Amino acid sequence: MPGIFGFVNYRGKDIKKDMVKMANRMGSSDLMKTNIWYDMHGRVGLGYTGFHYLIQEEQPVSVNSEIKMLLWGEVVDEEKIRRGLKYTGLSVDNLGKVGLVLMQYLQHGIDIIPKINGSHAVAIWDELNQKLTLIPDRFGQRALYYAEVNGGLAFASEIKGLLALEFVPKSINLESVMEYLAIEQLNYDRTFLQWVNKIPFGCSLMYYRDSALIENRWPVLYRQPEKELSESEYLEEFIRLSGLAVRKRIKYPQTCIGLSGGLDSRLLTALAVKENPEIDTITYGQKGSRDLARGKKVATALNLPHRSLLLKDDYLQKYARVMIDRVDGLFNVLNCHGMILTEVAARYPVISMANGLDQFLWASGSKHSEYKESKNIPETVFKTQNEFIYQVDWKKWFTTKWYEKLSDSVYQNFINEYSRIQADTDDNHIDSFIVQTYANYFGASLPMISHKMEYTIPFYDTEFIEFVLNLPLSMRWNRKLEKLAISHISPLLAEIDGGPIAKPFLWEKIKKKISKLSQRAxxxxxxxxxxxxxxxxxxxxxxxxxxxxxxxxxxxxxxxxxxxxxxxxxxxxxxxxxxxxxxxxxxxxxxxxxxxxxxxxxxxxxxxxxxxxxxxxxxxxxxxxxxxxxxxxxxx
Structure with a gap:
């Protein structure tokens, strides 16, 4: 897939050859451009491979001989950044997006990077100080992985890019295997490999003097607002910021909307149609699935072009093995259905997805009522997340050696991660932890399509997420604000099947009743x-x-x-x-x-x-x- 990669203190045989291996293993194709740079000593290398839809510049970008930058992803406030730099007297007319971000960094330092709107991962090489800084997307949508091996550090946007190197061991982290079997994901910095780690989102990695330092600089936390607004004031700001987020990202040529017909994609479509009344929509699913029916109803109501992608019964056979490699094992193979989107990549090179809203505009307590009554909240949170191979079955299902060596580690790692979060209330602590696990899970799924098409996710807009993180619990409860916004923006969509005020037609009620009676018989x-x-x-x-x-x-x-x-x-x-x-x-x-x-x-x-x-x-x-x-x- 597209991404960035490189080395510091390379001690292999041929840096150029190894960088080409990394690019090829990450899925570089004729549709992508690949840039590789390495220093005259062959000790430092920086590379980029990606489509031209969101970023056009040759990389790494340098405005002087000392600092070089790689950026993978999107930058949506390009002209706003340019105006701000011009105001300080700088000449930036000829700079592209990556050059503008680099200038911002030179002026304001590392903390400006997550504030720049858009999902992006960044690598910065400081030649003078011999220092590498790596910053993944703050909300987990553009990951970075690294391995400290062979006396140096290698990094890449995909684990498979690191495994292309002969000197990166393929040793399995057995605790990660146990963790995935229990909760279906690997949290924080872990991967399935001992020598490969993920830079946790919200963190930066600095490699300096042969040592890696990880700093938790920008934690994703819910906060109690200093001053609460009225419901109507929150709704007005929610609609304004979500509309602005969509407007910035719907401008890419040949962009389509992934329309499941659920609340999130319904809101995205309602906002997008104001900017582009003819934008194409796509829904996929098996015959008879709810998404296909609802997606078509929403598109028809707005007079939008709509395309249904039908998943046939053989789709697991078609996609499973390919997907497991694309996502580096970090996303459930039975969820490979999303790969069908790659079949329309030639027609729609950029897809706008509504993910994120259901994750951030959420109060965990509205789903898990047991949190309020719990005397041990971390333990209760673990039980709600342990939805796969249940803890009560471990001793019966696993071999004695496996159970004795690894059963305690999963629970303890979970509790340690929960304890890292420093929130101002119990509710915000729980929600901050859960939203990070949701974002981590969704981020792991994106490589299944990103080798064929680019993605943009409006509801991960920086300004919008900051607003959501400061909402009081009452405005997040049962996605209240989202439902109000849909009803306000498009009453028609709110009333369609699946909408917040939908009322089934009489024939639908009759059909449902007959189906239930038939099943009982x-x-x-x-x-x-x-x-x-x-x-x-x-x-x-x-x-x-x-x-x-x-x-x-x-x-x-x-x-x-x-x-x-x-x-x-x-x-x-x-x-x-x-x-x-x-x-x-x-x-x-x-x-x-x-x-x-x-x-x-x-x-x-x-x-x-x-x-x-x-x-x-x-x-x-x-x-x-x-x-x-x-x-x-x-x-x-």
């Missing part, structure tokens, strides 16, 4: 199991039913039961077979458990290849421990 006759009564999901229709079809039953068995199964050393011998049988026979819905197990198994096989056969057992014996952030001069 089938249940009594033994024609279906209780697990089959689960309503269709939003994007794809009944994943648990799809996995019961014969081709996928065989796929599950082939991946998890036959031949060299890496996780066979983690689970007790009968467990994997039991999970597959329970699911495929319709006895229990094991979609969540099978999803995380498949993801880990496929990714480990992807990176370890033939060396994976005895990996888990060998390393359990060695009792390898992961690299922790505490070992790397973490500064609060």
């Amino acid at each position: 089938e249940l009594k006759l033994g024609l279906i199991s209780p697990t089959q009564l689960r309503p269709p999901s939003s994007t794809y229709n009944d994943m648990h039913q799809l996995l019961r079809k014969n081709p996928y039953r065989l796929w599950l068995e082939k991946t998890l039961l036959r031949g060299n199964v890496i996780l066979g050393d983690i689970f007790r011998p009968e467990i994997l077979k039991q999970l597959i049988e329970q699911h495929t026979r319709g006895e229990l819905n094991r979609t969540k458990e099978l999803g995380v197990i498949l993801t880990v198994e496929m990714y480990l096989k992807n990176i370890l290849g033939d060396s994976s056969e005895v990996y888990i057992l060998n390393n359990l014996e060695k009792n390898i421990s992961p690299i922790s952030i505490e070992n790397q001069n973490f500064v609060l």
Whole structure:
């Protein structure tokens, strides 16, 4: 995918050759431009590969011989920055976006970078002081990974870019494997690899004098407002800032909107149509899915061009293996449906997505009422996040060695991360932690499409998010402000199926009633199991039913039961077979458990290849421990 990469203190054989390897492994193609620079000694290298839709400059950019900058992503306030620099007497007419950001940095220092609007990751090389500074996107949408190996530091926007280097070990972090099986993601700085870490969003990394220093400079925290406004005042500002965020990002040529028909994409579309009344919309899903129906209704109501992308039953076979490599194993393989968007990349090189609003405009307590009654809030938060392989099943499912060595680490790491957050109230503490996990999860999904098309996410606008982070709890509760905004901006969209004030038509009520009576009858006759009564999901229709079809039953068995199964050393011998049988026979819905197990198994096989056969057992014996952030001069 597009991104930035490079070295400091390179001690390999050929820096140019290794940088080309990194670019190629990250997915550089004929549609992308790749720039590579390295110093005359072959010790420092900086590279960029990406599309020309959001950034046009050759990189790295330098306004003097001492400071060089790489930037991957978008900068949406280009002219505002230019005017501000001109006001100080600087000549900046010929500078592009990256050059403008570099000038801002030279004037104001590192803290200006996250304030520059747009999602972007930045690398800055200071030749005079021999210092590298890395800054991922503050809200997790443009990640940066690094490895301190071979006497130096290598960095890249994708883990696979680092694994292209022969001197980066492919040692697995066993605690990360356990963490993913429990909560479906790796939080904070962890990856599946011991020697590769993620720079946590909100942090910077400075590499100086052969040492990496990570600083938590810009934490994403909810705060109590100094002065509360009225509901109407909050609504007015919400509509103004969200409209401004969309207006700045809807201007890219050949941009389309990802329209699921939910509240977030409904608001995005309502705001976008004011700027471009003919903007194209796209919805994907399986036949019968809720998204396809609602997306079409919203587009029709606004007279917008609309295209439906139909996911056929074979889409898992088509996308799963490709996606697991694209996302470096950090996103559930059963959620690979989003890859269908890449099939229209030639027509729509930039997609505008509504993600973020449901994450930031949220109060966790409105979903998890048990928080209010809890005597141990961190423990309760862990239980609500442990939705995959449940803690109560660990001792029964895992081998004795695995359970004894790793069961405590997942919970303890979770509690440590929760304790890092310093919020002003319990509610804001919980919400700050949860929103970071949501943003981390969503950010991990983006590489599945970014090798083919660019993305822009208006509701991650810097000014808009700062406003949301200062909302009182009452304005976030059950996404209250978002629902009010949709009703105010477009009453028509608010009334359509799925809208905040939607009322089903009589025939829809009758159809739903008949369906329920039919299912109850089938249940009594033994024609279906209780697990089959689960309503269709939003994007794809009944994943648990799809996995019961014969081709996928065989796929599950082939991946998890036959031949060299890496996780066979983690689970007790009968467990994997039991999970597959329970699911495929319709006895229990094991979609969540099978999803995380498949993801880990496929990714480990992807990176370890033939060396994976005895990996888990060998390393359990060695009792390898992961690299922790505490070992790397973490500064609060």
